[in-house]
Amino acid sequence: MSRIMKILLLFTFFFGASEYVRCAEIFAVIPSPFYSHQATFRPLWRELARRGHKITLVTTDLMEDNENITQIDYHGAYEVFARNNVMTVLKSELNIFKVMSKMLDAVEDLIRFQFTHPELVKLLESNRTFDVMMIEFTQPGWPLLSVKFKCPFVGLSTMDAHPGVHAAVGNAAHPAMYPYVDFGFGEKLTLKERIFSAGLTVLGMTWSNLIFRPMGNRYVRKYLGEGMPDITGIHKNASLMFVNANPIFFSPRPSTPITINLGGGLHLTHPKELPKDLQKYLDESKDGCIYVSFGTTVNSAYLSAEQKEVLTSVFKDMAPMRILWKFDEVDIANKPKNVEIRTWVPQQDVLRHPNVKAFITQGGLQSMEEAIDSAVPMLGMPFYGDQNNNVNKMETKKFGLKLLPTEMNKESLKAALKELLENPIYKKNIDKLSAISKDQPMKGLEKAVWWTEYVLRHGTQHLRSPSADIPLYQYYFLDVIAVVSVCAYVFYKLMKSLILTLVLILRKLYNFFIVKRKRD
Template identity: 70%
Template sequence: MRILLSLILFVSVSEFARCAEILAVVPSPFFSHQATFRPLWLKLAERGHKLTLITTDPMEPNENITQINYNGSYTIMNNKIGGVLKSNYNLFSIVLEFINASDEFMTYQFNHPGLMELLNSKKKFDLMLVELLMPGWPLLSVKFGCPFIGLSTMDGHQNMHAAVGNAIHPAIYPYADLGIGENPSLKDRLASTAFVVMSELVLNNAMSYIGNKYARTYIDKDLPDVRDVFSNVSMIFINSNPIFFPPRPVTPVTVNMGGGLHLKEPKKLEKDLQKYLDESKHGCIYVSFGTTVNSAYLSAEQKEIFTSVFKDMAPMRILWKFDEVNIANKPKNVEIRKWLPQQDVLRHPNLKAFITQGGLQSMEEAIDSAVPMLGMPFYGDQNNNVNKMAHKKFGLKLSPKEMTKETLKAALKEVLENPIYKKNIDKLSAISKDQPMKGLEKAVWWTEYVLRHGTQHLRSPSADIPLYQYYFLDVIAVLAICAYVMYKLTKYLFLSLVNVVRKLFNCFIVKKKKE
C-alpha cells in the first residue's frame, strides 16, 4: 500500500513539475483571431499549465486561465480604422491609417491597467505565446525573461518566416492581403516585390519604432530593439492550410497547424434551429459575413438586392447571421439571427451553399462540412482567399461593389446547380481531414517541447544571414564584376591583337609594293 501511495505521489509530483506558467497574448481586435487559438489555451489549461491570457474577447472562466480584458481595442479600431475598412480601401491605406491611429491604440494596449498590474506583480513566466501582428509585444518576453513562440492565424508574413530562416520569395509567396492569384503576372510580381521592399525599408521600421516607443515608455526604458528580440523567436505556429497557401520549404522551428485548429466536435442545434433546417426540404443557403462585417458595411441598395433575390429563391430557405434582424422588406423564406453556431449549421445536410466574406476560418469550416461557397470579400486577406476559392472551383467570387440583382442571382444559380463546385469541395474536404496528427495536438506537443528543451539546437543558419547573402547578391555582384573585367580585358587583348595584325599586314603590303 505504501509503495502504491509513493508511486501515486511520484506521478503527481512529476505531472506538477511539468506544468508551466505561460503568458499568452493575442491583442488584435478580431474575434476570428481569438477563436483560432482558444482550443490551444483550453487544452494547455486542461493539462495543468497556468495561463495568463491577454485577449480582446474573454472566454468562459477557467481555474487555470487568468484573463486580461483588452476589449477596448475594438472601440479604437472602429473609431480610427473602421471607416477605411468599410470603404474597402487598399492595404496601403489601412496600414497608413493604423500608423496614424497608433498613438491612441498603443497607449491603450501598453498602458492597460491589467498589464500594469501584471508587471508590478513581479510574476515569472516559463514561456510566452504571442500573436505577431501588433507591434512591440515580443518585448514582454525580455521583461519576463522567458522564450517566446510567435503565432499567426494564417500563413505568417515575410518577416515572421525570415526570422526562422524559411524560404521567402515575393513572386511565389506574395503577401496575402495583396490578393495576387495562382499565376502572378508581371504586374503582380512587380507589385509584390515593391510591397516587400516597402515593408523592409519603411513599414517594418515604422512598426518597430512604434513598438519600441510605447514599450519603452510604459514597460521599461531599457528594453532592447524589438527587431533584435523578434529575430530570437523560439518557434512559430502558423495556420497555413495547404488548400489556400502554396507549400513552402520551412525549418524545424516552424509548426504548421494546417488550418482548422478552431474546429470543434459537433453539437446538437437548438430545437427551433434544428426544426427550421430539418423543414428546409428544398434546401437552405447560409449567409454570414463574419464577426467584423456588419450592417454598416452594406448600403441600403445592397441590402435590398439581397432581400429581393432571396425572395425570388423561395421555397428555398435562407438562414442569415446579421446584426440587423428587422431588415426592411425581409421575405418570409428568410430567417435572420444575430448569432448562430456556424460550424453546426454548416454540418446540416440541407445546407446547399454558404455566402461568406471569405474569412479564413469561415472557409475552413465550410470546407470541413463540404459546403460550396459564394465569396464576397470586403477587406484584408478575404480577397486573396476568395480568389483561391474561385481558382480551385469550390466556389465563386462576387465583389460586393459590383453586385446587382442579376449577378447575385446568376452566381447563386451557378453554385447551386453546377455539380463541379460540390465535387471539388468534397475532394478538398477529404484532403483537409486526412492528416497524421491534428493541428491542436501538434501545437500542444511543440509548446511543451519548447518548455522542455528550447529550440536553439533546431535553429537554421539561414535565419541569421542578411538578405543580400540569402539571395546571393554579393556573389552575383562579384561574378558580374569579374565578367565585366574579363570582357574589358578580352576586348583590350582582341583589339591589341587586331592592331598588331593590321600593322603587320600594312608592313607586308608596303614591302610588296617596294618589290
Template identity: 35%
Template sequence: MVSLTVFLFIALSTNYAFCARILGVFMTPSYSHQVVYQPIWKELSLRGHQVTVITPNPLHDARLINLTEIDVSSSGQIFKNKNEESLLVEISMLKEVKRLSEIYEQVARHQLSHPDVQALLKDKNQTFDLLLVEYLHQSMYALKDIYNCPMVGITSLGLTAYGSEMIGNPKNPAFDPDMASKVSVHESFQDRFFGVFYDLITRYSTKYVLLNKLDKIIAEYIDHDIRPLSEICQEFSLVITNSNLAIRKAKPAVPNLIEISGIHIQKPKALPKDLKSYLDNSTEGVIYFSLGSNMKSSLIPPKTLNNLMQVFSELPYNILWKFEKDELPNKPENVEIRKWLPQQDVLGHPNVKLFITQGGLQSIDEAIFKKVPMLLIPIFGDQYFNAHNMVRKGAALSLDYHKLTKETFKTAILELMSNPKYQNRIDDLSEIASDQIVPALDKAVWWIEYVLRHNGAEHLRYAERSVPLYQFYMFDVLAVLIVGVLAILYIISATTKIAFGLFKTSQNFFENTVKKKSE
C-alpha cells in the same frame, strides 16, 4: 497493483515536474482571431501549466484553476470604430497596410496602459518560463526582454512578408504573394513586378516605420531596458501558423514553422429546436449568409442591401442570414434573419448547400471541414487573398463587393447551387484538411512543450535568419557575377577590336606593298 501505483506516481511526478509558468499575449480584439488561441491556452492550463493570458476574449471558465486571464476587451472599441468607419470604402493595398498599422499602434497603446497589464509588468516577483505571443502585434514581443524567456509566436492567419523574414522562412515575392495581396498567385510579369514592389514596401514600412513607432510606445509604458523590436523579432523559438495544404500551395518551410488547421473546429452540437426545424423543413436547400464578426451585414448601404434582397426573393431556396438588427425592412419571405448563429453547426446541417461569406480564414476553414461550397465577397485584409485562392482551387466563386450587381450576384449563386463540380472539389479539400496525423490542438501543445523541454529549442532556428535581404536573395553575388560577365564581354570586345584593327592595318600594309611592287 503495486506496479500500477508506482507507474501512476512516476507519471504524476513527471507531469508536475514539467509544469511551467507561461505568459500568453493575444492582442487582436477580434473573436475570429481569438478562437484559434483559446483552445491552446485552455489545454496548457488543463495540462498543469500555470498560464497567465492577456486577451480581449477571456474564457471566464472557473474550472480552469491554473489559468489567470487579464481582460483587455475594452480595446475592442478601437478595432470596431476603425473597421466600421472604413471597411466598405475601397482603398489601395498600401493604404490598407497603413490603416492596419495605425490600429496596431492604438491597440498597443491601449493594452499596455491597461491598469491590470501595468500591474503585471511592474510586479518584480513575476517570472515566466515561456512567452506565447500573437505573431501579428510586434509591440508585445518586448515582454521577452522583461522575463528573459523563450518566445513562441502563434498566428490565426498565414505569415506576412516580414513575418517570414523574422524566422528566415523562404518567401519569393514574385511567386508567393503576401497574404494582404488581392491575389494568391502571380500570373503575369506585371503581377510579379508589383508583387515584389509591394513586398519590399511592406517589409520596409514594418521594419523601419512601424517598429520604430512601437519602440517609442513601449518606452512610454514599460519601465525596463528593452532592446529594439527589430532585434527581438529575430528570436522566436517557434512559430505556429493556421494553414494546411487544403488552403495554400506547397512551399518550403524552416523547421520552426509549424502548421495547424481546424483547431477551432468543435464537435457537433445540437441546434436550437426552432433553428433545427427551420433547416430540416428547407428541403429545397439553404443558403447561409454571414459576413463574419468584424464586418456586419447591418452596415451594408441601403441600395446594396435592397439589391441582395431582390436577388434572394427570386431564388427557390431559403436564406439564413446573420443580420445584426431586430428587423430588416422589406425582407423577402424566404429570408430568415438572426443576430447570432452557431455557424459550425449550421454549416454542418445537410440542407445547407452554400455559404456566402466575406472570406475570413476561420470561416473558410469551417466551410472546408463541413464541406460547403462558398460564394466569397472579400472586404478587407487577407480576405481577397483567401478568396482568390479558393476560386483557384475550384471550391468557390468570388465577387468584388464594390462592383456587385444583381445580375452577377444571382448568376454566381445559381452556378454554385446547380453545378456539382464545386461540391466535389470542396469534398476533396475537406479530405486533405482533415487527414492529419494528430489533432491540431495536440500538435500545437506538443510543440510548445517541446520548446520548454529543450530550453528554447535553439537547434530549430535557421541560423541565417538575420542576414540582410540582399545577402538572403544573393543580390551581391548576382551583382558580382553580372559585373564579371560584363567585364569579360568588354575584354573580349576590346580584344576583338584591337585584333580587328591590327588585321586591317596588316591587310592595308600588305595591299600597299603589293601595289608598290606592281608599279
C-alpha cells in the same frame, strides 16, 4: 505484480516522466480586436489548461471561466479601432499611401492603449516570471516582453504569416511566389502582378523599417524601459512560429524546422446538438436551406440599403428554399417569410446540417474552413483584408463562386446562386477537399500542444536555421552576383586590353620582320 515492481513504476512515473508533464506558467497574448483571432486559439488554451498549465491570457473577448486561465480584458481595443475608423479604412478605396498613413495613426493609438493597460502595468511591476510566452506575431512590441520575463516565445498567426515574419525566421519569402495575401492574386502571377507584388513588397519593407518599427521601438522603450532591444531583431529569436494555414488556401513554402503549420481548422469543435428551435427550422427545410453570414466584423453598416434590398428580394424568389441569416439587423425591411434572421447561431453545427446546401460568406478564413469541414459549397462576397484572397482561391479551386458586394445586383446574385446550387462540380470539389483536409496524421491542436511542451522541455536553439540570420542581400546572392559581375567586367577589360596589346605587338613584329624583309 510484485511490490518492488510497483515502486519502480511509481518512481518512473513521478520522476522519469515529470520532465514531460511539468506544469508551466504561460503568458498568452492575442490583443487583436477581431473575434476570429481569439476563437482560433481558444482550443489551445483550454487544452493546455486541462493538462495543468497555468495561463495568463491577454484577450479582447473573454472566454468562459477556467481555474487555470487568468484573463486580462483588452476589449477596449475595439474602441481604439472605432475611433480611428479602422474598419472603414480597410474597406475604403483609398490609395495605399493614405491607407498606410491612417493605419499608422491607429497602430500608434493601439500601442499606447495596450502598453498602458492597468492590468499589464500591474503584471510588469509584480516581477512575475513565465516559462514561455505565446504571442500573436503581427502585434508590434509584444515579443519584447519575453526579454522582460526572460523566457522563450512562440509566435502565433491565425492565417499564413506576413512575408516579413516568414523572412525573420528564415522561411522563403519571394514576392513572386508568396505575395501579400491582401493583394488577392491567383495562384500563378502574371508579369504585371509580379511587378506589382515586388514593388509593394519593397515599399512595405521600406515603410516597416523606416517608419513602423522605429515608432514601435520608441513606444515600447517608453513603456517597458530604454534597455529594450530592437523590435526587428527580437522576431529572429522566436522559438517557434505557429501558422494556422490550411494548405487548401495557401501555397506550401520551404520553411525552417521552427515553423509549425497547424494545417488550419484549429478552432473546429466536435459536433454538438443545435438549439431545439433551430434544429426544427433546419429539419423542416425540406427544399434546402442557404446559410448566410458575413462574420463578426462585417455588420449591417457595411451594406447599403440597396444591397440589403437586393439580398431580401433574391432570397424571397428562392422560396420554398429557406434562408438562415446570421445578421445584427433582425428587423430588416421587407424581410421575406422564408428568411430567418438571428444575431447569433452556432455556425459550425448549422453547417453540419444535411439540409444546408450553400453558404454565403464574406470569405473569412475560419468560416471557410468550417464550410470545407462540412462540405458546403460557398458564394464568397469579400469586403476587406485577406477575404479577397481567400475567395479567389475558392473560385480557382471551384468549390465556390465569387461575387463582389460592389458588383452585386439581383441578376448577378440570382445567377450565382443558381450556378452554385445546380452545378454539381462545386459540391463534388468541396467533398474532395473536405476529405483531404481531414486526412492528417495529427490534428492541429495535438500538434500545437506537443510543440508547446517541446519548447518547455528542450528549447529550440538546435532547430534554428542559419537562414534566419543572414540579410536579404546575402539570401538572394546579391553580393555574390555583384562581386562576380565586377570580376567578370574587370576580367573582360583586362582581356580586351591584353588582346589589343598582343595585336599591337604582333602588328609591329609583322612590320619589322615581314614588311622590312620585302623592302630589303
